[in-house]
Amino acid sequence: MGKGITRELSMVIALIAIWLYFAWREPVFLSARNLSLLSVELSVTAILALGMLVVLIPGQIDLSAGSGVGLAGAVAAVLVFWHDVPAPLALLIATLGAVLVWTAVGTLIAIEKIPAFIVTLGGLLVFRGLHWLVIRNQTVPVVEGGGSNVYSALTTYYLTKNTGFVVATLVMLALVAAALRSRARRGSFGFAVDTAELTFLKLFVVAQLVVLVVLIANGYRGVPLALLLLGAVAAVVHQITTNTPFGRYLYAIGGNEEAATVSGVPVRLTIIGAYALMGVVVALTGFMQTAYSGASTSTVGSLMELDAVAACVIGGTSLRGGRGTVVGVLFGALIMASLLNGMTLMAVAPETKYIARGLVLALAVWLDLRLSKNG
């Protein structure tokens, strides 16, 4: 218990410190416009990190995610811009392709027993090469100049102000309903339950945050569609990891693969499933990141796998598997996205950015080890 609280507390403190620092150096950091942009950047980082969570829990990894992001975005952009395929169809084709490829990757790892590190390291190079091949080293816009389509809308569409409030209300109602149901269920089985006051307090804080986000977003253009997508992905991944047999299998494999096998867990299928899911997430992130850049260029997606891993680790996911939660990853992603956004605002040189990202990753792992040892 103590360990969890120390961890969570240190994450919150780190986040506040980062925000205060950027707000002090660049007051524009806290402007509605920048926060709105930050929320789009957060969505992209966090969605990929949530996919990474699903492969990290069973003790695997995906180093090819960043290259995959570039490739999936490129395939869709080329279909739309050079081959005049309707955007929804192009996205569908690219998504199916990604799922197929990631299923194959999962098969190599689960059936052929090649370590995930090696398979996906190979994938990192292969997919980057394919990405450049697909765009023929050019810049391929996601939409004909000045227009808009489903593809570009992923990061440029904003909900109207009223819709934003309606969505916020629905989200809060869903959270309240879920909290009450969980309390009732846990209570009926004699599990530990928060006091009514604490439950209310938690819901109250979350509700305020949701309203705050909507208010700030409405101060610029409204709630970005990207943020809504993040909410949907987070809800789905949370359900999968906590409320399905598949999710249990993920944790069991990460906790003790041999015991899981002997207990009758379909280990291979579960790992393949985790990578197939990662394929969907990589495709979605690819479309969003490419749309955010406006076009597929040779650098889209570069190093995003490391940001995703960093977000997971900062959020308390174990690289050895068996441990990690959606809420933690969202928090980790918020820290990573804030850092990147703030450094861009301060016009930090790219070389310094690389160094900072690397140090944050190492620091997160070190802190995680320290805190889990002392807990």
Next chain:
Amino acid sequence: MSGAVVLEARAIVKRFGGVTALADVSFDLRAGEVHALCGENGAGKSTLIKLLAGVHPQGSYTGDIRIEGREARFQSTRDAERAGIAIIHQELALFPGMSVGENLFLGALPCRFGLIAWDKVYAQAISVLADCGIRLDPAARLGDLGVGQQQLVEIARAVARQPRILVLDEPTAALSQHEIDTLLALIRRLRARGVACIYISHKLDEVFAIADRITVLRDGAVQGTRDVSDTNAADIIRLMVGRPIEDLYPRRVAESGATLLALRHVSVAARRHAPAVLQDISFEVAAGEVLGIGGLMGAGRTELLMHMVGHWGVRTAGEVELNGQRCDVRSPQQALQRGLALVTEDRKRYGLVLPQSVLFNLSLSSLAGMRRGPFLNKNLEAERAKSIVAELRIRVHALEQPVATLSGGNQQKVVLGKVLLTAPEVLLLDEPTRGIDVGAKLEVYELINRLTRAGKAVVLVSSELGELLGMSDRIVMLCEGRVGGTFTRAQATQEILLAAAMGRTREVA
């Protein structure tokens, strides 16, 4: 034979938070004696050992520990080592990739000009091994040795440091009878030399064979210290459990029904094109029956069970029939779907996902049957887990408690519970009572009786001959991968079984 008091613990009280692990424990150990510590799991034996080992430093408990009259103020395990105490833990702390000699002297390898002096390493290793009466090649890779021989190396390593007090915590849990004999002979030699030994074991026959005195702990308090000559097993068990146990093996023969599991001339190799490790194994188990499988370490008992559920080896000949139908399962998952379930020997490696909760572990094998649409039916899951916890009397404060915090006996019950939740027809139990206390053992035996009464078939693998004799309707002894003999309950005696395990008899029944 025994001499002056070398170690004395007086009025020790040790608390963990609100839990009292040791309540006013006094204990003494004399030079040249073997003093056995008995008690159920959780009785406080390990805690007492940890105080002596310096794991719990002075100041974290009250009372005092004196070594040869001087107060011991251990702040760390190094202090305890320096005071001449060597502890051999149940789990091996050796390096399988290194040679026997390196393992013996690791941390203090003899060097010359900063390089390891290999000639000295081996010369010293040979003398230490000879001293212990162990015949092993000091250059052999440790990982190539059997578990029993590795255990002996561990003990030789402790002996090499010439301790005055040697503590052995369940040293024979993984040993075959032959290896146990070697170990006991070694302990007798050390005793003759004046070394004082504390010997912890669940196996009372061993305790009576080696110990001079026995101290029994229950719930952190000493129940009594007896000279071996003045007591007997029933007396010790009564002290351990606080009530008399008339019959350690409460086997009730159930009515046997149709044959559920049959092996016909089964041969298995570790992998394709490798020589068969198990050869020509045949036996049948009917509903309501317990078939015991015994044999020495390395006879292939565990491999046979692992193979039946599809987790080990390639079958090169013969067939397995389940309910009269061919059963060629390729994974434990398929085996469970067909009603064939395995409870593994090594709980921590094969049985449990230790960082997860009791609930998580209990339901792991039966999640597929607890769905509601794509989701897990958590109500059903909690209901089933609760009922199995009650049925097996698993002691937990909450279903969400991490399984790693339970005692060995309760962990074993969680593994059993997980398997029972899959409603199996045939249960393969591999050493189900290894390392658990007498009370928990009885509960496992009673569970076996309940299962056979309900028409299940049980295959019980055990290295304790008493358990095999007491709980089986028929017994198959394996010997180097072959059937060394098959016996009915009436025919079998310890001697006959042991002879069969060593390949000295032909089939009687």
